[in-house]
Amino acid sequence: MSLYHETAAIVTSPSSHGGSLKSRIYGNKDLKSPPAQVYALAFESSKWSAVLKEVVESSQLLQHERKLTPALSILLVHDLLLAKKGIALPASHGLRISVEKHKARLQSEFTRARIRRKCPTLEALKAAVDAQLGPPHPRWIRVNSLKSTVDGQLDSTFKGFEMVATVQEVMASASTGKKVICLDAHIPNLIAASPGVDFTKTEAYQAGAIILQDKASCFPAYLLDPRPEHGDIVDACSAPGNKTTHLAGILHERGFAQGQRILAFEKDKHRAKTLEKMVRTAGSEKVTVIHPGADFLKTDPNAPEFRSVGALLLDPSCSGSGIVGRDDTPEFHLPSATASSSSNSSSKSSSKAALNGAANAKNLKRKRQSPPPQTVLVDDDGKETVVSSEKALQARLEALASFQLKILLHALAFSAATRVTYSTCSTHAAENEKVVRRALRSPVARSGGWRVLRRDEQPRGLREWPVRGDPEALLNDDDAGDRNDCDKDEVITEACVRADREDGRGVMGFFVAAFVRDKGPHCDGGEMDDGDNDGPYVRDAQGRIVRDENGIPTLKATGRKAVIEVETNGGAAVELRFGQGEDENGDGPFERDAEGRIVRDGNGIPRLKGGRLAVDLGSEELNEGSSEGEGGDEDEWGGFDD
Numbered sequence: 082m083s084l085y086h087e088t089a090a091i092v093t094s095p096s097s098h099g100g101s102l103k104s105r106i107y108g109n110k111d112l113k114s115p116p117a118q119v120y121a122l123a124f125e126s127s128k129w130s131a132v133l134k135e136v137v138e139s140s141q142l143l144q145h146e147r148k149l150t151p152a153l154s155i156l157l158v159h160d161l162l163l164a165k166k167g168i169a170l171p172a173s174h175g176l177r178i179s180v181e182k183h184k185a186r187l188q189s190e191f192t193r194a195r196i197r198r199k200c201p202t203l204e205a206l207k208a209a210v211d212a213q214l215g216p217p218h219p220r221w222i223r224v225n226s227l228k229s230t231v232d233g234q235l236d237s238t239f240k241g242f243e244m245v246a247t248v249q250e251v252m253a254s255a256s257t258g259k260k261v262i263c264l265d266a267h268i269p270n271l272i273a274a275s276p277g278v279d280f281t282k283t284e285a286y287q288a289g290a291i292i293l294q295d296k297a298s299c300f301p302a303y304l305l306d307p308r309p310e311h312g313d314i315v316d317a318c319s320a321p322g323n324k325t326t327h328l329a330g331i332l333h334e335r336g337f338a339q340g341q342r343i344l345a346f347e348k349d350k351h352r353a354k355t356l357e358k359m360v361r362t363a364g365s366e367k368v369t370v371i372h373p374g375a376d377f378l379k380t381d382p383n384a385p386e387f388r389s390v391g392a393l394l395l396d397p398s399c400s401g402s403g404i405v406g407r408d409d410t411p412e413f414h415l416p417s418a419t420a421s422s423s424s425n426s427s428s429k430s431s432s433k434a435a436l437n438g439a440a441n442a443k444n445l446k447r448k449r450q451s452p453p454p455q456t457v458l459v460d461d462d463g464k465e466t467v468v469s470s471e472k473a474l475q476a477r478l479e480a481l482a483s484f485q486l487k488i489l490l491h492a493l494a495f496s497a498a499t500r501v502t503y504s505t506c507s508t509h510a511a512e513n514e515k516v517v518r519r520a521l522r523s524p525v526a527r528s529g530g531w532r533v534l535r536r537d538e539q540p541r542g543l544r545e546w547p548v549r550g551d552p553e554a555l556l557n558d559d560d561a562g563d564r565n566d567c568d569k570d571e572v573i574t575e576a577c578v579r580a581d582r583e584d585g586r587g588v589m590g591f592f593v594a595a596f597v598r599d600k601g602p603h604c605d606g607g608e609m610d611d612g613d614n615d616g617p618y619v620r621d622a623q624g625r626i627v628r629d630e631n632g633i634p635t636l637k638a639t640g641r642k643a644v645i646e647v648e649t650n651g652g653a654a655v656e657l658r659f660g661q662g663e664d665e666n667g668d669g670p671f672e673r674d675a676e677g678r679i680v681r682d683g684n685g686i687p688r689l690k691g692g693r694l695a696v697d698l699g700s701e702e703l704n705e706g707s708s709e710g711e712g713g714d715e716d717e718w719g720g721f722d723d
């Protein structure tokens with residue numbers, strides 16, 4: 082079968098059968114033609130098909146050439162009019178002859194289609210056709226600080242590129258053909274270069290000095306902000322390794338602490354090989370311990386080997402709905418085999434009319450027989466799931482969200498950790514803001530003293546990044562529940578960082594949020610864990626908190642009952658039982674400064690509202706008002722579904 086027949090079969094098969102255009106072509110083992118050639122022809126012809134449909138119909142090609150199918154006519158006319166080398170068939174081939182003999186007529190109909198679109202030149206028409214695809218994305222290049230510097234790269238790889246001030250100018254260079262770059266304003270060591278420039282053949286790329294990584298995908302490691310004092314850093318879902326190597330680059334610039342390592346987990350053995358290769362190429366193999374084929378969920382957060390894990394980056398599998406290039410193939414418009422030259426006169430009035438032109442009887446019949454519309458969800462790690470209804474889509478998202486929540490809560494259980502980032506390349510709130518809030522409301526987060534890293538606390542670039550969480554996402558959510566000042570919806574929304582692939586900033590769709598816990602009383606009023614990592618209270622042999630007949634636990638540190646004793650103005654101590662600390666503002670019993678931080682005296686003792694000092698504070702449960710949920714155990718949270 083010729084290139085044209087094989088491509089025609091692909092562009093006319095329902096896109097729901099087999100995923101994206103790329104995966105359908107590259108995954109088709111029966112293809113005789115080179116997949117790259119089939120893909121280029123399918124993509125380019127689809128892009129031009131609205132114009133070519135007009136040309137084929139106006140020239141009445143299908144009426145003259147009965148053996149041509151509508152799909153073949155578009156593919157052949159595309160190559161005849163637009164491909165540098167014309168139709169890729171021998172000159173004597175019947176298909177080629179059947180189209181070439183109408184060349185003059187086709188050419189003049191093509192010119193008319195261009196003029197109808199008010200494009201003075203072919204170049205202008207090409208730009209208009211490209212514009213249908215949306216703004217071209219820049220090439221994002223992260224300079225790997227383990228191997229190079231931005232200055233070094235400007236003098237080598239980017240020599241000859243013109244420096245411009247904004248990403249928008251870089252994107253605009255697609256239509257001028259100029260090679261330009263700009264230094265990113267938010268992420269250090271990141272460069273945006275003209276769309277379409279291929280860096281994979283450069284020495285810098287092959288040596289690991291530069292890494293092709295979308296700007297948004299650089300957010301998590303930058304937001305995690307790993308430091309020497311964090312000890313070991315876990316990358317829980319690592320392959321192919323963009324973020325693992327980014328973590329290494331950041332720590333290299335800051336100086337690794339003695340013995341500090343990056344622990345990279347990857348469940349899929351095959352993908353772990355790609356990770357190993359990337360880590361080696363980036364020059365970070367000495368500081369990275371790869372766990373190939375290891376399921377992060379099976380790790381024991383309290384195991385001695387993880388005692389010094391201070392920060393974790395979580396970038397779990399997701400629906401991948403934010404990835405650029407997925408489902409971006411333009412629709413393939415088929416010409417009508419019965420359209421007459423005169424019946425086309427109405428469609429000549431606008432390109433839109435051509436897009437929406439009446440389908441022929443064959444098309445109508447096919448439509449009537451076609452199965453209900455389906456969507457193929459292709460996870461970011463390549464797994465495909467066919468969903469044929471809105472209900473099925475919601476069910477799939479809920480399953481992903483359950484897995485994402487489970488893995489996030491697992492990370493929050495690492496006893497020495499004080500910082501965790503959670504990210505997806507999904508645009509769905511179910512996988513993003515909702516997972517963050519469900520995590521914040523979990524016993525694990527509450528007993529552990531976790532809260533979101535507020536926008537004002539984030540590294541400068543992300544503090545200034547304008548695209549934040551979706552405020553609608555948390556409205557009418559079943560998980561609304563109770564709240565304290567650390568997880569108010571407005572605070573969560575502002576803390577969440579989003580990237581929108583269609584807003585002209587040249588990034589992929591992405592989401593990230595960070596969780597932190599501070600030393601000292603938490604939002605729930607609890608103290609950080611002590612040396613045993615099992616909280617501040619005396620526990621029995623089964624690990625349950627020991628309480629008196631009133632349900633009041635005893636503090637390990639003092640051996641005294643964990644009550645709040647407050648100094649009243651009169652000097653007499655007053656006892657405050659658990660759950661009595663909340664006030665009408667719902668932000669706990671302590672005085673707070675303008676930034677919402679708890680005000681303390683010189684000894685770190687928090688000040689109660691009204692100016693009194695809170696002494697012997699040790700309540701994990703100030704805001705809980707009951708003895709339930711003390712364990713913060715995952716089993717109690719339940720409902721997980723991987």
Ligand SMILES: C[S@@+](CC[C@H](N)C(=O)[O-])C[C@H]1O[C@@H](n2cnc3c(N)ncnc32)[C@H](O)[C@@H]1O
Nearest residue numbers: 318319320321322323324348349376377396398
């Ligand atoms: C979104 S990709 C990670 C991309 C990677 N962080 C990067 O920036 O290059 C998710 C990865 O997590 C892996 N994964 C999923 N569940 C896992 C688990 N329980 N433990 C370890 N890896 C897991 C998948 O195999 C996949 O390679």
